[in-house]
Structures are given as structure tokens and as C-alpha cells.
Amino acid sequence: MISVHDISIQFGEERVFEHLSCEVKRGDFACITGVSGCGKSSLLKALIGLVPIGGGDIRICGHDMNEKTCNIVRRAVMYLPQELSFPSETINEFVAHIQKVGRVKDVHKSIKQLYKNLSLLGLEKEILDKRMSEISGGQRQRLMLATLALLDRELWLLDEPTAALDEASRDLVINFLRTKQQDGKTIVAVSHDVCFASHCSTLIQLG
């Protein structure tokens, strides 16, 4: 599913990492770990061409990542960043925006799936009527995961999906991801959480 060969990432004079090679197979649940600042999030972004690489190559979802294929790859991928300030005032607006981005045709079916995802992640469906500013960081993280899951992409790239969560919520997220893995999704998550990493089938250690 992902094959990274001899890539380096550098921001100006600052070298983040170099000569990295790794592989993630279809159906894997992989975790990218390492100390802060070692380039975990940058690697995740580089996989979908959001961060430039210096040398080497990336093959992802059956395509060599380049200017021509990046849009095709991004439509096969779900990307959950660690932090996001979404401009929508209400959560319903956020959901509608994601459905639009994902070109969701059957909105009714999509909303039913969203209710199911929210329930699996320990959230009430009434949360959809709230404003973004009214929910906590942990709720926001789970809400985004539940909503982005509607995109139904084959590869999930998640940046610290359990960072703002307590133990109980973290377990819900892990179970949710494992269920999706069993449904055939490939999951690659950045995490410095040892417990989270222990549930993953592949570890990619940076730094």
C-alpha cells in the first residue's frame, strides 16, 4: 500500500530526517513513533505530497507520488491532522463540508453511518446540533474521525488520533480503528502513545 524509499525531509537549513525507507502493506495497522520533532507528522504529510521530499521516492495506493498523481492519491486517502481550526460555526456545517469534499451522493445513508460512527466513538448524535466552540478537544478529535470515516477511503493517515483523549476514549478510538482495519482499511497513525502503539501490527520508528 505504501512504499517509501530513501527519502529525506529538510525545512530550509533544518534537516528533519534523511535516507528513510519503510513499507506498509495493505490491511496493516501501522504506527509511526519517535521523539518529538523527529519528523513523524512531516512523514505523514510527505506521503500525500503536502511536504516536499529531498530525493528518494514514494509509492502509495498504486501510484508513484508526483505532481500528476497527487490528486488521485489524495482521493484514495483520508487524512486527519493533529490540530485544525475549522471555520464552520456549527458541527452540521462541518459535516456538510466534508460530505461535499468527499462527493458523497447518498447524504441520508451517510448521516446514518455518521450516527453509527459517533456511537462507536462514545459521542451522542445530538453533538451535531452544537457549535464547534461548545465541544472539548477530545470530543472534537473523535467527531472529526467519525466524520472523515464517511469518506470511505482505503488508506487512513492519522496524526496523533488519541492525543487529547482520556483512557476510556482512547480505547474507543483504538477499537473503532481495529474494526475499520478488519473491514479492509489500511491505517497509518502517528503516535507517541505507547499503549496505542502496542495495538498496531507494524511499527515505523523515526529518530
Place this chain on the structure above:
Amino acid sequence: MGTIDISYLSLCVGLLLLLIPIYYIWRYETKLLKAICVGTVRMVVQMLFIGVYLRYLFEWNNPIINLLWVFVMVYIASETALIRTRVCRSILMMPLVVGFVVASVLVGLYFLGIVLGLNNVFSAQYFIPIMGILLGNMLTVNVIAVGTFYSTLHREQNLYYFLLGNGASRSEALQPFVKQAIVKSFSPTIANMAVMGLVSLPGTMIGQILGGSTPNVAIKYQIMIVVITMSASMLSLMIAIKLSSKRAFDGYGRMRQVFKKGN
């Protein structure tokens, strides 16, 4: 009904009114003192020059000279927008020029040729003031909107990359930023439109009435001025954003250095 001339001495007496804002600007240490003094001097000098060259433009009434003059105004407006938004010249200059030219020509000629039904749309008496008012408004809107668009995009890059990373096209990922730019730049104009005639009597209308037109003619011109300035401003803004965003991103959709270094 003629217009009463203002002698240069009376003009100087009138300018004394500026002492009121100048006093409060000085009193509250707003650091705007130099700006208002320079602004006032520039305004007076520039307007005196306008008086001179408009006299010649009206005398010659030559379509080519009038068009050339509009291109000079477009260039000055583009340079001004470039300085105020602080966006790199290589990204914004050409899109601004194209936006200003296309919008002013299309909307201006539509008004002069179709709405007013002029035989000679390049007649200096109509062509120069209409292009002037269009460019002035387009400049204001573009400075606010383009500045908002790029500064918000720069500040909230994570949102743009989030949308792009989830398969949105570049224009889809830019949509929230275009929306903010439109809201910020057009809200004051729309609010003004709603109270026009009730709270404010706009400049064009006042000018025409002072110049001897009947209120009936003046209001129709005023309505059309609001319509053409809004249309041209939106058209020029969309062209500027569309064309500049082609230069502001690389082949992967990643943002290039948009603002001039040192800002």
C-alpha cells in the same frame, strides 16, 4: 442652476476644518499624525494636477489618449494594491492588472454603451470619470479582499492542507478563504446600500445635484454607480484571486512564499 465656485482662499479656509481630526490624532498619540499630514498634502497636490490634466483630456477628447490614461490608472491602482497587500509582485501584479482591465472595460462599456446608450463610449466626459470611480472601488475591494485571502490562508494553512489532503481540488480547498475575503470586503458596501438615501446621501448624487442635475437624474446615476462598482469589484477580485492562486502554489498545491520577505 449653476455651481458656486470655491476660491483658493475659501478652499484654504475650508481645509482648516481638518484641524479637528488632526488635534485628536495628536492628542491620543495615535501615530497617525504624519500620515494625515502627508495624506492631506498629497490629496491637494494630486487634485490640483487632476484639475489640469482633466481639462486637457476633455479638450482633446481623443479615444486613444483616454484609453491610455485608463491604462495609467490601472497601473497605478495595481502598484498601490501590491504595496498595501504586501504580496509578491511575481504572484499578484499581472492578475491585478488583468482583473482591473477586464472588469473596468466590460462593466464600464456595458454601462456607457448599453445603459446610457452613448454613441461614443470613449467620450472623455463620461469615460474618464466612470473608469475612475470603477478603479477606485476595485482598488479598495481588492486591497481588503486579496489581503484577507492571502493572510488568512497563510495563518490557517492547516485547514487548506487538511482539505487538499482529503482529496479536495485546489479551488475547493481555497473556498473557505475566498468566502472570508468576499465577506470582509463586501460587507461594508452591502450595509451602505441598505441605508442609502435614508442615512447617507452618496457622493455621486450630491455631486450631480450641486452640478445642476435634477434629483431624479441624480438618483438614477447613483443607483447605476453602486451597481457597476459592485459588479466590477467582484469581477476584478475573482480574476485576481483565480490568476494569482495559479502562481501562489506549486504542482502539488503547496503554498509558495506569498508575502514579500521581511514582512
